[in-house]
Amino acid sequence: MTATHCPYCALQCAMTLTPSAGDTPVEIAGRDFPTNRGGLCRKGWTAAELLNHPERLSSPLIRGDDGALRPASWEEALERVASGIRTVQDRHGRDGVGVFGSGGLSNEKAYLLGKFARVALRTSRIDYNGRFCMSSAAAAGNRAFGLDRGLPFPLADLDTADTVLLLGSNVAETMPPFVQHLAGARAAGGLIVVDPRRSPTALLTEDGAGTHLAPAPKTDLILLLGLAHILVNRGWLDDSYLAARTSGVESVIRSVAAWWPERVQAATGVPADVLVRTARRLADSARTGSCYILTGRGVEQHSDGTDTATAAINLALLLGLPGSARGGYGTLTGQGNGQGGREHGQKSDQLPGYRKITDPAARAHLATVWGVREEEIPGPGVPAVELLSTLGLPGGVHALLVHGANPAVSAPDAAAVREGLDRLDLLVVCDFFPSETARQADVVLPVLQWAEEEGTMTNLEGRVLRRRRALRPPEGARSELWVLHRLAALLGVPGGFPTEPREAFEELRRASAGGLADYSGISYELLDSGAEVHWPYPAGGGGTPRLFRERFAHPDGRARLVAVRPAVIPDGAAALGRDEFHLATGRLLEHYQSGAQTRRVTALLEAQPEPRLQIHPASAARLGIMDGAPVRVRRSGTGPFAPRLLCRAEVTTFIRLDTVFAPFHFADGASANQVTEAVTDPVSGMPEFKTTRVRIEPVAASSEGVTG
Amino acid sequence: MNTPERIVVLGYGPVAARFLDAMRPLAAAGLVEVTVLGEEKDAAYNRVLVADLGVGRASRGSLDLSDPDELAADGIRVLLGVRAQRVDRSRRLVHAADGSRLPYDRLVLATGARATVPNLTGLNPDPLHPVLPEGVTALRDLADAARLRAAVDGRKRVVVLGGGVLGLEVALAAAEEGAHVTVVHHGDRPMGRQLDAGSGATLSAALRRQGLQLVPGARATGLTTADDGAFRALALADGTLVEGELLVLACGARPRTELAEGAGLAVGRGVLVDHSLRALHTGHVFAIGDCAEVRCPDPSCAVCQASAGPSGLIAPGWRQADRLAASFTARLLGTVAPAPLPEEKPGVILLKATGVNLAAAGDLQADPWDAMDPGAPLEVSLWADPAQGRYVKMCTRDGALAGFVALGMSRAAAELTLLFGSGGELPADRSVLLRLDGPDGSLGRPGTSAGPESVLCRCAGVSRGSVQAAVTAGCGTVEDVARATKAGTGCGGCKDSVRELIEEYFAPTAV
Secondary structure, three states: OEEEEOOOOOOOOEEEEEEOOOOOOEEEEEOOOOOOOOOOOHHHHOHHHHOOOOOOOOOOEEEOOOOOEEEOOHHHHHHHHHHHHHHHHHHHOHHHEEEEEOOOOOHHHHHHHHHHHHHHHOOOOEEEHHHHOOHHHHHHHHHHHOOOOOOOOOHHHHHHOOEEEEEOOOHHHHOHHHHHHHHHHHHOOOEEEEOOEOOHHHHOOOOOOEEEEOOOOOOHHHHHHHHHHHHHHOOOOOHHHHHHHEEOHHHHHHHHOOOOHHHHHHHHOOOHHHHHHHHHHHHHHHHHOOEEEEEOHHHHOOOOHHHHHHHHHHHHHHOOOOOOOOEEEEEOOOOOOOOHHHOOOOOOOEEOOOEEOOOHHHHHHHHHHHOOOHHHOOOOOOOHHHHHHOOOOOOOOOEEEEEOOOHHHHOOOHHHHHHHHHHOOEEEEEEOOOOHHHHOOOEEEEOOOHHHOOEEEEOOOOEEEEEOOOOOOOOOOOOHHHHHHHHHHHOOOOOOOOOOHHHHHHHHHHHHOOOOOOOOOOOHHHHHOOOOOEOOOOOOOOOOOOOOOOOOOOOOOOEEOOOOOOOOOOOOOOOOOOOOEEEEEEOOOOOOOOOOOHHHOHHHHHHOOOOEEEEOHHHHHHHOOOOOOEEEEEEOOOOOOOOOEEEEEEEOOOEOOOEEEEEOOOOHHHOHHHOOOOOEOOOOOOEOOOOEEEEEEEOOHHHHOOOO | OOOOEEEEEEOOOHHHHHHHHHHHHHHHOOOEEEEEEEOOOOOOEOHHHHHHHHOOOOOHHHHEOOOHHHHHHOOOEEEEOOOEEEEEOOOOEEEEOOOOEEEOOEEEEOOOEEEOOOOOEOOOOOOOOOOOOOOEEOOOOHHHHHHHHHHHHOOOEEEEEOOOHHHHHHHHHHHHOOOEEEEEOOOOOOOOOOOOHHHHHHHHHHHHHOOOEEEOOOOEEEEEEOOOOOEEEEEEOOOOEEEOOEEEEOOOEEEOOHHHHHOOOOEOOOEEEOOOOEEOOOOOEEEOHHHEEEOOOOOOOHHHHHOOOOOOOHHHHHHHHHHHHHHHHHHHHOOOOOOOOOOOOOOOEEOOOOOOOEEEEEOOOOOOOHHHOOOOOOEEEEEEEHHHOEEEEEEEEOOEEEEEEEEOOHHHHHHHHHHHHHOOEOOOOOHHHHHOOOOOOOOOOOOOOOOOOOEEEOOOOEEHHHHHHHHHOOOOOHHHHHHHHOOOOOOOOOHHHHHHHHHHHHOOOOO
């Protein structure tokens, strides 16, 4: 029996793997743990099916002269990669080679991938798919608190909450066992869900369990400014907390003065009396009970996502919550190691330990740990969307190494990304399935799955967890640490890339020592002892389950309230033309991210074989769209040959009249990201996934071959 | 380096504050030298909330929109309590009341509006220098709010003259905070210019339910005062006296244009400006906000022909402030000039009140059956439930709203407000919008059929039939079912349903 955690999301549900002689090599059981309490969702229960899946890659693949991928030896594949890299470096310089990492990689892999880019490739061009999900909340958290840990408190603290404001998060589908922690708030009638859809999570507010607010798309920021306005106006602020622990409150008070409830109603569609009731509930609960404000991708994946997360943080600060015993603010990290993955150097502007790559002290520290000269460490690169926009173009990246990601499906404007991938001189993909990105690669390197490797993951509450090996990997697959080690050697850097996870973690401890995300006091032995380990955990000290109790991480110890305001003064829903809709993308319970894994699990694919476009019956009737009928979705303003999302309609009253929804887990013509636009937040570089202006048309049945 | 351009802003209200905010980067960079004159001693504050302040519902601090120190830190000069007396356009000088002279390269008028003082015996009619008797107030500035506050705190009788939006908002707020309030208004019903007869009648009833006394069809002629000169009663044309300790004048506002007139600028209802907000026939003078009236020199301009003059609403003023700052910035930095402001749609009136929810906009006088005539331009849908204080009317042209009113139905009001703004097409079944205010806000839950194929546990993807089969096969507890089917092993939300199925199966059959 092996105690480990689920391969998928940031809840990292604890599970036990038992060797099995059945259809799958191991049997999965939920394991009692403070986060999942033995619960697993359908994805977790069926995860073992991937371990011996027929499509599992077990040999390196090289694209031959005939254009097809063919099996090759590791020797040949790695040599092809190394020589390809050298050619691109000669032609385009060090920054001609890029690295694209993932929030799914273990801490050890994420750390060494960042080091590989800076030390072996000496390129600044590294970023990762976490830029698509966590960067706005991270930027807002760093700006406000001086530090970004998704939940600065253990998840179980939510159990005693009597009010939880959930902004743009559909946990009932994205991390179902999380819902257990909302039971207290629901029993107290205090679950407040903000979502333009009546999502399964929004339905949890029914029967007196709370309130569902459905603001019009692109108005989350205004909604939050409006709630803050009411707190200010009614005198429901925690004045002593604000005086003792924060700075900047005056400018925030001025910035919300203009957002009285009726004006907010006019912009958001949320009635003024509901706003006042919501603010009163938050204030009462912050004073006498326990009140939490949590954000998710729904409010963050916008071109003003950092400001929206900031507005949520401001609300929490006005109520006196962060760092107090009466509640807090947090963001719900999405990917399996979305937390650890954003701490140890995969980000373009970052060095391990959540250090800034522009900080001379940080560079000096890493130069020592890595045994290189400080000036050899490249400067900041560019964030993911920008990186992907330069593929194969002058001044851009001409060779790309992809680890644990599938940007051909998950990136915004995915069709343009696929064209970019085709322009590359060299595309190398490390994966265990032939993902859509891998299918475009010049070299595919088969790596290990979760149950085949050792390592650590950091979950959504900043708790470091052990991932443990339960079975032997297939012949032919290698760990990414081994791959990096061998490639570095071929590129003339023989040392510094340990192949053993434990050894890599020991180096990560040193590299992170003294940084914000300090892991130096953590060891495999400590984790294996069953200790609860939340970072920062400096050597000789202890862990930090609850951050900010004494002080925030800014030099003066105070949290910063930062005044934010919407870019334009809304004029009704003026941004939307007649016959236009806002397309929001998101997730289904049965699938994970680009679907490269979950679309290969029989039960999950059978339950959700294809995307369906949610549309309100009134809108569907106007467009002549029947439930289940095929529709074409295109971005407004695109030409006749622009990529389209082709899928079936799901006619439902659970969505606003002006909004449609599609899941993004599917590929090719069914890929929602063909329609999304590569527009990003100016602070975080995070793409706008939640509101793309689209037009929708029914597809004649005959053209689908449905009729005769 | 060029000498910085001198910009003088007259007025320091909400619109000026927004303009100044947008000019801060240029000021900090030394490209402009900005001076702002505010006649009041206070920095810009939110006038929309003056009534809230007056009834004690908002704190003074929460009204602030601007910080003079913050502006000063970027080099913007803020002169508070200084009135501009005269503009000398030929010399490009502003003469201030304190004797100082301010030279400008560009002048921005943001002088706002002032409350209209009606023609009543006992009131000084000079609109520029109204000296109101003790116990009479308008409701526009902080001093007005203080007068209202004293009356509300003292649970005095308040007489509100005017049945428009401001009058009703003040009346409702004051009544809710404990004052005795009478609203005196023209016509059969309040908000007569904005509402149709049905919504007006429903509104009157709703207002009375909130404790307001209404005096409809009234024409006020004068006021009676006590020996000390303080207000005692409002006299009506029919001889009635409406008694009270405070008279609130809510009779509208007029743009403050006297400086512009004195400077020889073209003035209509407000200072006339073109679509780039430049005063007509000038090179260096601009006007924004309540004092400005967009009316360009082109007599055939459809936008200006359709315009009814300054709206008195704040959002258009803020958009003008942004636009003007953007064009100044573009000119000084040599970047692309911003697009002209889009045509302002008629504003949506949203009554700021806790007890009455009202949104109204546009043309809503048409009658549902008249609208059925062939060739009638509008379609009208109507829902009236006056006993519940509910009334919704949607007047559409080609499916898009030309006007609407929603009373007592806040979700419908909010969505109709958005649809009016966007010009989006309404659902053919208009009742969809009414049902938003129903008990569950939707049309029932799809997928709640209880057939064996229906999903009982979403997290693990287990059907009702599978659970029934497990129970039939001997699973007698929720835990047994979880082991056998995995139902209830995710969020745990379906455990009650599993328990029900078990109990159903093992329950003794009724005889």
